[in-house]
Amino acid sequence: MQTKQYSLILMKKQEADTVKKQCKMCGKVTLFTDTTIRRHNANGKNIYQFAIYKCPKNHSWNKKLDIYKSFTNHVDPMTLVPSEFMPIEGGEKISLSVSANDSYEINITGVEGNFRLDRTLADHIEGWSRTEIAQKIKSGHILLNNCLTKPSQKLSVHDKILITVNK
Ligand SMILES: [Zn+2]
Structure with missing residues (x-):
């Protein structure tokens, strides 16, 4: 056993969140949809959380959500x-x-x-x-x-x- x-x-x-925004790749204002994928980037002592949005042609835009200060010995919640x-x-x-x-x-x-x-x-x-x-x-x-x-x-x-x- x-x-x-x-x-x-x-x-x-959640309903997919959309944002109307200029797409640099498309060169026009288009509708970005939240993929609900989240990414964390560490920059010095700060951790940035981004939401990945995509335009209809699949270009990405990273929307900055949160910045939080990491502890000296930062513990990634996933490792818990x-x-x-x-x-x-x-x-x-x-x-x-x-x-x-x-x-x-x-x-x-x-x-x-x-x-x-x-x-x-x-x-x-x-x-x-x-x-x-x-x-x-x-x-x-x-x-x-x-x-x-x-x-x-x-x-x-x-x-x-x-x-x-x-x-
Ligand atoms: Zn685009």
Whole structure:
């Protein structure tokens, strides 16, 4: 029996942000769309956060979002997530093997907004409906922080979802 560990950051789905702006490459005012990709650049003791926008012809524009001072020993937040955790990306669904007697642990490493346990799992597990998930929560095959919980339970940061299959 093996436990596969994942990490998941829950963020509100955002409407793609657009900005009307001169594109230097196109040589005209055009509509830039936020790709939602974020980039961090260190410059001396400052860390700059950029949002990557693209014009319809795929030219990039980096919109400066934040500047924050780094600590002398700056810790990249990404390094705080243990490396054995496989990150589940925003729109990604993981598939859980039903033949292996494995268990799966999903660690919530960030939450922005309200997320129900059952809906979150339905959004991120391939082929599992919300109804099936609700049944697994009630039967104890899905535990939250090693405890029985309810499908409508709201998730918070550092929550650990334990899923056992093939039982
Ligand atoms: Zn352009």
